[in-house]
Amino acid sequence: MGHRHRRPPGRGRQHPEPLLGLGARRALPFAEVSGDACDSYHRWREDLDLVAGSGLGAYRFSLEWSRIEPEEGEVSRAGLDHYRRMVDGCLERGLTPMVTLMHFTTPRWFHEDGAWTSAKAADRFARFTETVLPILADVPYTITINEPNLASVLPVLGAMAARGEQISGLPRPDQRLADAFLDAHRASAQVLRGAGVTHGLSLVGQEWIVEDGGDDEMVAHRAAMEDQFLEVAGEGDFVGMQIYSCARIGPDGPVAGDPDLMTLAHMEYRPGALGASVRRVAEVLPDTPIVVTENGIATTDDAQRIAFTGEALGSLAQAIADGVDVRGYVHWSLLDNFEWFAGYTPTFGLVEVDRQTFVRTPKPSLAWLGGVAQANAV
Numbered sequence: 001m002g003h004r005h006r007r008p009p010g011r012g013r014q015h016p017e018p019l020l021g022l023g024a025r026r027a028l029p030f031a032e033v034s035g036d037a038c039d040s041y042h043r044w045r046e047d048l049d050l051v052a053g054s055g056l057g058a059y060r061f062s063l064e065w066s067r068i069e070p071e072e073g074e075v076s077r078a079g080l081d082h083y084r085r086m087v088d089g090c091l092e093r094g095l096t097p098m099v100t101l102m103h104f105t106t107p108r109w110f111h112e113d114g115a116w117t118s119a120k121a122a123d124r125f126a127r128f129t130e131t132v133l134p135i136l137a138d139v140p141y142t143i144t145i146n147e148p149n150l151a152s153v154l155p156v157l158g159a160m161a162a163r164g165e166q167i168s169g170l171p172r173p174d175q176r177l178a179d180a181f182l183d184a185h186r187a188s189a190q191v192l193r194g195a196g197v198t199h200g201l202s203l204v205g206q207e208w209i210v211e212d213g214g215d216d217e218m219v220a221h222r223a224a225m226e227d228q229f230l231e232v233a234g235e236g237d238f239v240g241m242q243i244y245s246c247a248r249i250g251p252d253g254p255v256a257g258d259p260d261l262m263t264l265a266h267m268e269y270r271p272g273a274l275g276a277s278v279r280r281v282a283e284v285l286p287d288t289p290i291v292v293t294e295n296g297i298a299t300t301d302d303a304q305r306i307a308f309t310g311e312a313l314g315s316l317a318q319a320i321a322d323g324v325d326v327r328g329y330v331h332w333s334l335l336d337n338f339e340w341f342a343g344y345t346p347t348f349g350l351v352e353v354d355r356q357t358f359v360r361t362p363k364p365s366l367a368w369l370g371g372v373a374q375a376n377a378v
């Protein structure tokens with residue numbers, strides 16, 4: 001069980017930037033500001049108790065680079081100790097910790113000096129990786145960068161929105177940014193490999209559907225959005241796949257799905273995409289274990305969440321039965337949390353969070369998924 005670890009805004013330069021790097025004093029393109037998010041930074045023990053108490057066996061969280069290195073070269077011992085306590089908290093509760101080094105936020109000093117396309121970015125991320133090695137000593141799954149293929153698309157989406165263009169799906173990535181992310185991943189992976197830390201890269205996966213006349217475009221689009229990233233991910237110990245829906249590709253690129261099937265996150269309701277995606281990953285990377293690091297649905301109907309997840313897990317179980325090497329499944333997400341651009345509207349959580357008091361209220365889906373985990377069967 002995992003969820004994005006959202007930290008409250010810090011003071012001064014410690015405040016993390018969204019990937020597009022728009023400063024706090026500028027106009028933001030997001031639906032709303034995160035505020036204190038779910039206050040998981042302080043309430044992580046409560047969150048771990050919810051996960052362990054439900055019967056789930058793993059917890060995914062990320063390290064906030066801004067809290068560990070608030071200024072370049074200045075390392076916060078308190079920040080390191082905080083995340084080490086979280087790892088220990090998982091182990092004490094019998095939970096497998098899964099740690100992501102970079103999940104969409106970076107320190108302001110990093111952004112203001114060129115961010116990921118700076119010539120210094122890969123070295124800086126490698127140095128950060130070295131800094132956090134003490135946190136990772138007992139972590140069996142470490143992810144370097146979360147969804148670099150999606151992150152590389154965000155500037156393209158932003159430009160399309162600014163021009164008033166209709167967005168029917170994920171366009172091809174900004175290649176300069178994609179190359180920068182992959183360089184940073186390789187630099188981080190080299191550090192982790194040298195320290196004996198099991199590591200991988202997490203990617204957005206999709207079920208690929210060809211519409212009439214879209215065969216050639218499918219090959220080109222999939223190569224840019226998925227294959228180039230899988231090639232690099234294959235150098236790691238596992239690949240993390242984050243799968244929610246499908247991509248329909250026509251002769252001119254992505255094609256919108258049925259509007260009646262769209263979830264709150266504007267993704268097509270397609271639970272079987274989980275099995276379809278891992279099957280293709282196994283074809284491309286037959287020797288690389290797969291971990292489903294995210295899967296879920298944004299809905300206010302918890303019965304729909306259970307139905308979607310049950311069908312998705314059924315497709316995953318069939319893929320495993322057919323020989324796909326899947327080592328684990330992490331649901332997105334534990335909490336109804338903050339999503340970039342869309343704010344708090346897309347509710348993915350197994351647990352409701354009161355926006356004023358932060359009180360956590362488990363939904364029926366939490367106990368249901370815990371039961372699935374305990375039985376290891378749908």
